[in-house]
Amino acid sequence: MKKTLKRGFASDNNAGIHPEVLKALQTANQGHCIAYGDDIFTERAIKKIKEYFNEDVDVYLTFNGTGSNVLSLKMLTDSFNSIICAETSHINVDECGAPEKFTGSKLLSVPTEDGKLTVDCIKYHMHGFDFEHHSQPQVISITQATEMGTVYTVKEIEKIASYAHKHKLYVHMDGARLSNAAVSIDKSFWEITGQAGIDVLSFGLTKNGAMNAEAIIFFNKEISRKFKFYRKQGMQLASKMRFMAVQFEALLSNELWKRNAEHANKMAKILADKVADIPQINITQKVEANGIFAIIPAVIIPKLQDQFFFYMWDQKKSEVRWMTSFDTQLSDIDDFIVLLKKLLK
Amino acid sequence: MKKTLKRGFASDNNAGIHPEVLKALQTANQGHCIAYGDDIFTERAIKKIKEYFNEDVDVYLTFNGTGSNVLSLKMLTDSFNSIICAETSHINVDECGAPEKFTGSKLLSVPTEDGKLTVDCIKYHMHGFDFEHHSQPQVISITQATEMGTVYTVKEIEKIASYAHKHKLYVHMDGARLSNAAVSIDKSFWEITGQAGIDVLSFGLTKNGAMNAEAIIFFNKEISRKFKFYRKQGMQLASKMRFMAVQFEALLSNELWKRNAEHANKMAKILADKVADIPQINITQKVEANGIFAIIPAVIIPKLQDQFFFYMWDQKKSEVRWMTSFDTQLSDIDDFIVLLKKLLK
Amino acid sequence: MKKTLKRGFASDNNAGIHPEVLKALQTANQGHCIAYGDDIFTERAIKKIKEYFNEDVDVYLTFNGTGSNVLSLKMLTDSFNSIICAETSHINVDECGAPEKFTGSKLLSVPTEDGKLTVDCIKYHMHGFDFEHHSQPQVISITQATEMGTVYTVKEIEKIASYAHKHKLYVHMDGARLSNAAVSIDKSFWEITGQAGIDVLSFGLTKNGAMNAEAIIFFNKEISRKFKFYRKQGMQLASKMRFMAVQFEALLSNELWKRNAEHANKMAKILADKVADIPQINITQKVEANGIFAIIPAVIIPKLQDQFFFYMWDQKKSEVRWMTSFDTQLSDIDDFIVLLKKLLK
C-alpha cells in the first residue's frame, strides 16, 4: 500500500532525480578512473563548487547528510566538547545519535519558536568554560533553511558567527536545503555561508534533485587538515566517486540547482496561499523555503494521508508538515486542496 | 596526468558501471517513493537477493563495503571482543581503523600465505576466554574471494564455521568479490555463505558492475534485531534508496552478475597465462578470481604504470597487483603484454 | 592560598576520611592477595553490601562515581539509545560528557524545580519509538539524594520505575549520596532502590567518609552478565582492590555510614535554621539531605568564600550551595554564621 509510487508532500527526498542529473551519470560512465575521488569528474565538481563559494575552500564529497553533519562536527570537536543546536535540528532529533556516537561530544539543545537559534538562546549554554567537569561548548550548529521551513537572514547568521568567534567557538551549518534558503533571500551560497562567518558547511543537493550529492565545505583549511582520514574511517568514502561528482556538476551548471529550488519554494508558497484561505487550518510557521507547517483537524489526517504522503509533525497539536520539491506539480497542489476541502466539509 | 581516463588493471572499482545498471537507474526515476528504503524498489531488490540466498535471511542495503563490514562486525561484537582475520584482510589494512573506531573491538590478525585463514592459524588467538583482562575472541572474518585473488572452497569455509560455532564465535564474510568467488568454484551464493555456516555477509556488487550496490545479509535474524538503528547511527542509511536497490535488481536479473564475474575472472586467467610465459615474471598467488599478483623487475614498473594503472603490492619484493573487471577488453591485455615485453627487453 | 586546609561547605568530598575507615586500610594490609578483586576482603565487602540490599544482587567495585554512572549506563544501553535525566543531574552537567563518550548514547535532559524527575516531565521525551531516525529512549536516571539536596520518597521512585518498566525502559539511580537520602526519609537502602524498582544503582560512600568506596549494584543479573569485561575496558578495575573493599566493610559495620549521614544531614538542618533567620538570605530548596541552596547578596560572597570554601551555584541569581559532611562541626557553623551576619551588616 504505502509502497506505491504515490505523489505527495512527505519530503523533498521522496522525489526522484532531475533528468539532467540522470544524464550526467551516463556521461561519467566512460573508461577507467582512479577510485575514491582521484579522478577528473571529482576534480571538475570541486572546481565548480568552489566557483560558487570561494577558491580557498576545501571540499570533500560524502554519502549523505548524516555523514556530512557528523564528520563536520568531528572536525570541530574533541570528545569533551559540546555542540549547541536548536531542539528541532536534524542533528539533535533525526540522526539516531550519530553525532554523539562518532564524536563522543554532547549536544546541547535549545527550544526555539521557528527553528532558528539566536545569540540570546545560545547564551543559556555558554558557561563552565575551563571547568573540567563540564563539557566545553565548542560549536554552534544552525540549519539553513531550518527544519521548520524558515530561513536565516545574512545578518542573523553574521550575528551568531560573530558571537561564536568572539568566544572561540565554531559555527557549523547544516545546508541540506541550502538552495531553498539561497533563493528565498536571493543571496549566493557564499554570501550565506563562508562570507557570513560559517566555518564548516554540510552542503546537500540530494533534496534539490540529485540522487546523492552531498559534500562538506571547509571555509577554514586548518580544520580540514586531517579530514581525509576521518572520512574514510567514518565510512563515507565512495569508491566510484565520479558518479557522485557529476551530479554536483549537473546541478551547479546552467543554474539547475536554482531553478529547482525556486520551483520548490514557489510551490510551497502556492500551497500555503491556498491553504491560508481555509479557516479550519492554521499555518504555524513562516513559509520561507519549501516546507509548510499547519495545524489541521486531526480527524481528516488519515484520509488525507491515504491519498497524499505527508508526515505528522506534532501529534498533540495536530500539526502536520508538507514539503514541496523540484518536481511538485501544480496539479498535485490542486488535487490536494480539493481533497482537503472535501474532507473538511 | 593520472586523472586521465586511462584504462588499466588498478582495481575493479576503477571500472565504470554496466549499461544495464545505468538503465535501471532510469527505471527507478518515476514518481514519489518513501525515502530510506520503505519503497517498492527496495522491496523488490531484497526479494531478489533472498532468491539467491534464502527466504529466511535479513537484508539491508548500505553505502559501501566499509560500511557493510563495520556494521556487520558491530552487530557481532561487544566492544570488549576481538575479531580474528587475515593480516592482509581489507578490514585489517584498508579501512583506516574504521572497525576499531565504530565497534571499539580489537582486530587480531594472522599472517597467511594466500590470504586464507585456516583453523590452525585461528587457534593462535583462541585463548584468554572469560579472563577479563583479555579481549574476548568473538568473530572470525574471512574474505571471499580473498584480497590475494584466491578463493575458499566450500569445505574450507565449513571447517572454519564449524570450528567457530563450536567455540561460540561468529563467522563474518567480506564478500566484496563474492561473485568472482562463486563463479570461480561454480557454486551459488548460498552454498558459499549461509549454507556453509556464515553468520553475516558483506555482499558487494559495486566491483561487479554497479555504481554502488552493497548490502549486509544476516543469516541469523537474532543478530540483526537492532540493526536498523545501527545503520542509521552508522551513517549508512540512504535517503533515495531506490536508486541503490535497482542496481541489485539489474545485476541479479538475467545472471548479469554472473556474466560480469565470469568475464573478469576469464580476463585474469588470460592475462596470467600470457604473463606466465615471460621468464622475468613470477606469479606469486593462484589466479582463482580476478586478481593477479606477480613479482616483476622493479625497473620497468614506472614505465608500465605510465601507460596502465596498477598498484605496487609489496615494494620490497617488487610485487605488483593486477585486477581485471567486467569491462576488461582482450585488447587491454594484448596492449599490456606488448608493452610489458618491450620494456623487459 | 586556596590550597590551605581551610574548612568550609564546598563539598562533602572536601572532607577527609573517617578514622575507622583509615583503620580498616591498615587491617587490609596483611600478606598477599590475588589482585583485581579475587580476595577475601572484597568477598566480605560484597557480602556486607548484599546484607543491606538483597542476596540476589550483583555487586562490583569501581574507582569513582563517574565510573559507576558511566558503566551502569553502558550496561543499560545500545549506542542508539537515549537516557532521560534531570537537567541538573551529575551525569548531565558534571561529567564532562563521559556518558556520551563511553556509551555513544544521547542524554535527554528535562528542567526541574527541585532536581527530581516526575513521570510528567519524563513523558516529554517518550516518543519516536521504533523510528530509526530517533535515538530510542531506554533509561531513566535519577539521583538520590538529588544534586539540589532534595530526596525522592519511596512512592515517587516507585511511580517512575513503574512507568519506566511499563514502557520497557530501565531505571538507573545515581546514589552518590544514598546514605543521606536513606536517613532523611528513614528508609533502608533496599527500600529506596531495588525494592522500589531501581534496576542499577551507583552506590557511593566516598562522600560519606570513605577515601574511595564506590560500587555498582545490579538488581537484575541479566544486565550485569558481561559487566566484568566492561569494567576492565572502562578502566575501572582496581588491582589492589582489597583496600577499596575494606572501606565498605568499615562504613557498613556498626552503622557507621548511618551515623555519618545523620550527622551531615543534621548539620545541614542546623545551618539552614540559623540562616533562615537572616532576612537578606533566601533558601531556595528544601533541605532534605546535606545541601543548602540559598540566594545571598552578591557583594558578600567573595569575602565569605575567603574564610570558608563554598561554590557559587547560579551566578545570575546569586545562588550559592553549602554542603555539610560527616566531619562538619557545630563550631564551623557558628563561625560561619557570625561572619555571615557581620558581612551583612
Next chain:
Amino acid sequence: MKKTLKRGFASDNNAGIHPEVLKALQTANQGHCIAYGDDIFTERAIKKIKEYFNEDVDVYLTFNGTGSNVLSLKMLTDSFNSIICAETSHINVDECGAPEKFTGSKLLSVPTEDGKLTVDCIKYHMHGFDFEHHSQPQVISITQATEMGTVYTVKEIEKIASYAHKHKLYVHMDGARLSNAAVSIDKSFWEITGQAGIDVLSFGLTKNGAMNAEAIIFFNKEISRKFKFYRKQGMQLASKMRFMAVQFEALLSNELWKRNAEHANKMAKILADKVADIPQINITQKVEANGIFAIIPAVIIPKLQDQFFFYMWDQKKSEVRWMTSFDTQLSDIDDFIVLLKKLLK
C-alpha cells in the same frame, strides 16, 4: 581456598602496601581540601615527582595503569592512527581492548624475543603514510621494565625515540615497573624517560608498594594541553586526590621507591639463582627486573600453585612466571625452593 592470604609469586600487585605509605595516608587525613587535585598534597606530590624528572614536565594523577596507558595514548593519537607495540605488551594483551575503545585507534603488534621492541621490528609497520585507507602509525609504545622481566638500556630507548621522532611518531612508555628498571641499570627516572626521548610516560608506583599511585608524565606540554578534560571524561579523576598524592610523596622520599625496587629485584635474582641449579627447570628470559620466566615440568605445577600463587605464562610450553615484590622474604624463596625440589624428585 584461593582467597586465603597465601604468599607467593603471582604478581607484585598481590603484595600489600608499604607501612610508610599507610602512614602517609594518615598524614593526609586532616581538615578540608578542595577535591579533584586542587590541594596542597597533590601540589607537593607533583613537585616531588618533578624533582625526579624535570621541572618542565606536566604531571597528572590517575587511578590505575590502564587509565594512564589509555589516556596517554589518547593524547597522542587521532582515531585514525595506529600504535606500534610488542605483542606481549600490557596494552596489547592485558587491557581488554581499553586502548581501542577509548582512542578508536588500531594496535599494531610485533612478536619479540624478550618483550623489547627494536627499530628493526618497528619498521615492519612503518608504511602506508598519507594513504587514507591505512591507519596512520603515530605512536611507538614500549614497556620499561618489560612484561618479560627485561630492561631497555638507555641506548636502546634513545635509538627507538630517535627513529620515532625522525618519522614524526611519538614514543610512549608504560612504566608500571619503572622503578625496577631504573635500579636494574642504575639510572635515574629522568635518564630512562624524558632525557632518552620519551614523550609520555605512564608512571606507576602501585607495584612498588603503593596502594594506588599512578600518574602520567608529559615531557612535551603541547601534548597535555587538553588533558584535564580527557582525564575527567576518561573517568580517571579522583575526588579525594590527596590520598593518592601522599603515596607518591612517601615513596619518592628517603628513596623508599628505590629500596623497594632494589629489594624486589634482588629477590628475583636470588630466586633465579637458586632455580638455575635445578636441572629440570629452564629460565627463558634474562632476569633483569623482578620477574622470572621458566619452563618447568607441567606435572608439578598444580601442586606448587597449591602452596604458592603464581601464573602459568604459556601453557603449551609449560612456561610459568614468578614475580617478586617489595615484601618478598628470603624465607618465601627458601620455602618455595624446598617445595619445588621436593616435587621434582
